[in-house]
Amino acid sequence: xxxxxxxxxxxxxxxxxxxxxxxxxxxxxxxxxxxxxxxxxxxxxxxxxxxxxxxxxxxxxxxxxxxxxxxxxxxxxxxxxxxxxxxxxxxxxxxxxxxxxxxxxxxxxxxxxxxxxxxxxxxxxxxxxxxxxx
Amino acid sequence: xxxxxxxxxxxxxxxxxxxxxxxxxxxxxxxxxxxxxxxxxxxxxxxxxxxxxxxxxxxxxxxxxxxxxxxxxxxxxxxxxxxxxxxxxxxxxxxxxxxxxxxxxxxxxxxxxxxxxxxxxxxxxxxxxxxxxxxxxxxxxxxxxxxxxxxxxxxxxxxxxxxxxxxxxxxxxxxxxxxxxxxxxxxxxxxxxxxxxxxxxxxxxxxxxxxxxxxxxxxxxxxxxxxxxxxxxxxxxxxxxxxxxxxxxxxxxxxxxxxxxxxxxxxxxxxxxxxxxxxxxxxxxxxxxxxxxxxxxxxxxxxxxxxxxxxxxxxxxxxxxxxxxxxxxxxxxxx
Numbered sequence: 001x002x003x004x005x006x007x008x009x010x011x012x013x014x015x016x017x018x019x020x021x022x023x024x025x026x027x028x029x030x031x032x033x034x035x036x037x038x039x040x041x042x043x044x045x046x047x048x049x050x051x052x053x054x055x056x057x058x059x060x061x062x063x064x065x066x067x068x069x070x071x072x073x074x075x076x077x078x079x080x081x082x083x084x085x086x087x088x089x090x091x092x093x094x095x096x097x098x099x100x101x102x103x104x105x106x107x108x109x110x111x112x113x114x115x116x117x118x119x120x121x122x123x124x125x126x127x128x129x130x131x132x133x134x
Numbered sequence: 135x136x137x138x139x140x141x142x143x144x145x146x147x148x149x150x151x152x153x154x155x156x157x158x159x160x161x162x163x164x165x166x167x168x169x170x171x172x173x174x175x176x177x178x179x180x181x182x183x184x185x186x187x188x189x190x191x192x193x194x195x196x197x198x199x200x201x202x203x204x205x206x207x208x209x210x211x212x213x214x215x216x217x218x219x220x221x222x223x224x225x226x227x228x229x230x231x232x233x234x235x236x237x238x239x240x241x242x243x244x245x246x247x248x249x250x251x252x253x254x255x256x257x258x259x260x261x262x263x264x265x266x267x268x269x270x271x272x273x274x275x276x277x278x279x280x281x282x283x284x285x286x287x288x289x290x291x292x293x294x295x296x297x298x299x300x301x302x303x304x305x306x307x308x309x310x311x312x313x314x315x316x317x318x319x320x321x322x323x324x325x326x327x328x329x330x331x332x333x334x335x336x337x338x339x340x341x342x343x344x345x346x347x348x349x350x351x352x353x354x355x356x357x358x359x360x361x362x363x364x365x366x367x368x369x370x371x372x373x374x375x376x377x378x379x380x381x382x383x384x385x386x387x388x389x390x391x392x393x394x395x396x397x398x399x400x401x402x403x404x405x406x407x408x409x410x411x412x413x414x415x416x417x418x419x420x421x422x423x424x425x426x427x428x429x430x431x432x433x434x435x436x437x438x439x440x441x442x443x444x445x446x447x448x449x450x451x452x453x454x455x456x457x458x459x460x461x462x463x464x465x466x467x468x469x
Binding site: 016 | 191426
């Protein structure tokens with residue numbers, strides 16, 4: 001029949017007209033980020049970290065600045081861990097390199113800032129503050 | 135209102151007449167301006183809902199002041215005249231396009247007795263006036279001295295002339311049934327049933343041809359922003375451009391009002407007052423045109439032409455012939 005496609009198209013747009021919108025009024029309402037999201041800042045779980053340095057070595061862009069000291073019990077302990085988001089290409093290799101799953105991504109997708117320094121995160125301090133993951 | 139005006143002016147009768155005409159013209163302008171502002175907002179919201187978005191939501195509650203803000207922006211914009219343009223023709227085109235759009239409102243019967251001029255050739259007047267809109271497009275396109283504008287202008291002429299013929303023939307069926315071109319007679323003849331019931335093919339042809347006449351998607355080859363920027367409007371800015379825009383929405387309301395008057399019974403309807411019925415029908419027709427716009431993609435120029443001449447025109451002609459035979463049989467039956 002001539003025009004069947006037209007009628008079908010119009011029925012689809014009519015149904016969409018009464019559907020709920022998929023978008024939100026952004027700055028006021030926000031949608032939760034998906035679990036596999038890569039971006040924002042790197043979140044370090046200090047309790048799990050064994051300061052092996054594999055993440056910093058795996059990183060192709062030298063995004064992670066870390067320092068560690070060996071304690072009296074012969075165990076390595078982190079003294080500094082800074083993540084520079086300005087250099088990061090969010091390739092996820094650091095997370096894959098970590099043998100103890102101490103790293104994760106923050107679910108924060110509003111990562112823009114006015115100054116370059118704002119892109120660097122002191123992950124140790126953030127962990128101490130107990131910044132929530134997502 | 136006439137006695138009130140006479141009392142206020144207190145002069146001779148012709149002065150009161152003049153004042154009344156001024157009031158009526160002012161009312162038409164007010165309707166066009168208000169409907170343009172409301173319709174631009176409605177169009178954006180309808181398109182947003184059909185695409186599962188929210189649409190304008192920043193200026194005012196639910197974004198209702200968005201078009202007001204847009205209008206203020208247009209009013210305060212710089213008036214840019216292209217150096218190579220044929221200046222006088224270029225400046226005249228938007229005005230000449232706006233005038234027939236406004237003039238068409240004179241014969242729209244909003245309610246019983248509420249019509250600016252109930253001409254006995256009402257529908258013919260509408261057709262004649264609305265076909266004046268073709269030339270200003272070509273003027274704008276040619277005078278802009280811009281290849282896209284000229285292309286758009288030539289497309290307009292081809293499209294509007296082609297689709298005017300089926301439009302007129304679709305209205306002819308109703309005129310044959312009522313035996314009158316007077317708008318109030320056409321509405322009066324639909325007291326028992328609407329003409330859409332006995333002229334469904336004519337209604338279909340009218341709606342399609344009217345979409346083409348108002349240059350709306352899927353027949354928006356005139357503007358076709360993805361091919362020729364904005365067609366004849368390319369070189370216009372600020373208020374001149376918004377005159378084109380106003381005329382476009384004024385035409386949309388006018389063709390919807392004609393559809394409501396000729397096919398959907400005009401101001402006739404139970405319980406509610408006539409003007410409310412009329413408004414409801416016009417709004418419904420406008421929604422249908424918006425629905426078309428946000429559903430169908432633009433067609434090609436050759437498709438436009440072959441559809442108009444090989445599809446729509448024969449259908450309209452067959453409808454006229456069948457209507458004539460039907461009237462003849464009905465007369466024999468009675469006689």
